[in-house]
Amino acid sequence: MRTLICGSMAYDTIMVFGDRFKNHILPEQIHILNVAFLVPEMRREFGGCAGNIAYNLKLLGGEPLIMATVGDDSAPYLYRLKQQGMDVSHVREVPGSFTAQAFITTDLDDNQITAFHPGAMNHSHENKVADAAGVGLGILAPDGRDGMLSHAREFHAAGVPFIFDPGQGLPMFDGAELLEFLKLADYCTVNDYEAKLVCERTGCDLPELATHVRALIVTLGGNGSRIYADGQRIDIPSVKPDAVIDPTGCGDAYRAGLLYGIGHDLGWEKTGRLASVMGAIKIAHRGGQNHKPGRDEIAARYEAAFGATPW
Template sequence: MSILVCGSIAYDTIMVFHDRFRHHILPEQIHILNVAFLVPDLRREFGGCAGNIAYTLKLLGEEPLIMATVGDDAAPYRERLARLGLRQDHVRHVPGTYTAQAFITTDLDDNQITAFHPGAMNHSHLNKVEEAVGVRLGIVAPDGREGMLGHVAQFAEAGIPFIFDPGQGLPMFSGEELLECLQRARYCTVNDYEARLLCEKTGLTLDALARRVDALVVTRGAEGSQIYTDGCRIDIPSVRPDRVVDPTGCGDAYRAGLLYGLAQGYDWQRCGRLAAVLGAIKIAHRGGQNHAPSRAEIAARYLAAFGEELWQQAND
């Protein structure tokens, strides 16, 4: 039985601005915005929400299925997936397109400005959840709009519990569409900014939205995360990283922790704590897929942070 990860596969071009955006973006001049950022550090990474989540699930010992679309330039990414032992049964090539690409500029406060070309991702609706066999759990991560809506409906129709993770795709949906997705999902994850936007679009409070799913998870960066479930709020502290290098993909690593915990039958506190550990491990590395801890190292970080064994409920 597998975890199905629906979302984007993308190349990330990541640039580092050695200053702070707030020194250069003047609120009173926003109507004539014309800024340029000198970015001496530039690299290209393998990314995309589905790729990043599946990568960390593999580190945890899972065998996830990726459901995504790629373009004519996908050969290097496909070769990487093969080296990692990640199955590509549901990675669809869309001829005449580019693989999705993100151009990310990060400042010294870890704020990010991103330009995103969707490319093949716009055809994600060609993939169908029912084409994947033996799925016990899933996630609908940021992807093409029609693909996300379709995969939400298909998971629900198949009776497969899944996380709805609108992420940066949230502005694409109306309040009614978001409420429909929440109605069909078992769980929902957003960051603190997305949580505010979700409330604005739906006209509901966070507590009201949380009542529509079994659990609503709100990540808050260095301030930890909050899990709303059964009428209560569980506060998960952040885990101190070895160093802060790059926030790109931290949310995806966190979501991989949630998915693994759910698949293992962990309670929400343990799920959240594992997710926090993985986010802390990821932020100490550049890109979304360059952290490579062993299971033993993950368990050691969990023990050091929370004073309990991680794998005591799992077959290690």
């Protein structure tokens, strides 16, 4: 099944400062803050929610179709996607812009200072869901505000079931807009903090929010996840990772598992467990797209955790 993934593509530039920010930022002088950090360690990762989700869905054997906007600097990313056998026909290049990118500086206490430039992401509304033929499932991941609103309505108008995944884009929307998303979507996935924020903004509790969609999925980090579907709550256990290296992109890996399970009618318990396995595999690697398990390895990890095969 071809799965349309609407969301961001981005570069993540990650720098490590070999000291602690607190040793260089004077609290009494923050009104005239002017500091520089030497960062001898730096790496650049391919990221963005759409890129990460598509990467993981491809590992599972799915057919991801990315719909995103990128800038003049997108050639390395597009080359990588093509090398992986991805269809990039709906990745729109916006002349005169940069691909969205985050610049993250981390200190020895794992504190982070991040600057994010949306760039071409602000043009995401120029893409149209109806232009993607043969799509049976979709996901609306964090993207430009106008693009998220228009793509939700276009998914619904086209009759394509989709997951609403607001992620870090959630603060852009008020309660009425969030309820509109839920009424248009077939599924919704949020982490526990985002779930609290959605409840606060809409004035609804989780069981009530779940009535608007076929399933509401709430991830709980190392405590697993919960799926509210068919009037029931299904508790999904976490899977022990080989190592805890980098949580970046774990949520996107989890969402790829959801998409594969939904697209292949695996049922909610098996779908949630497959998503949990994908998150556990990802967290043992740096960056959102550097883990490389094949389907056989994913199946073996699932069987080791749950005593059965995923498909």
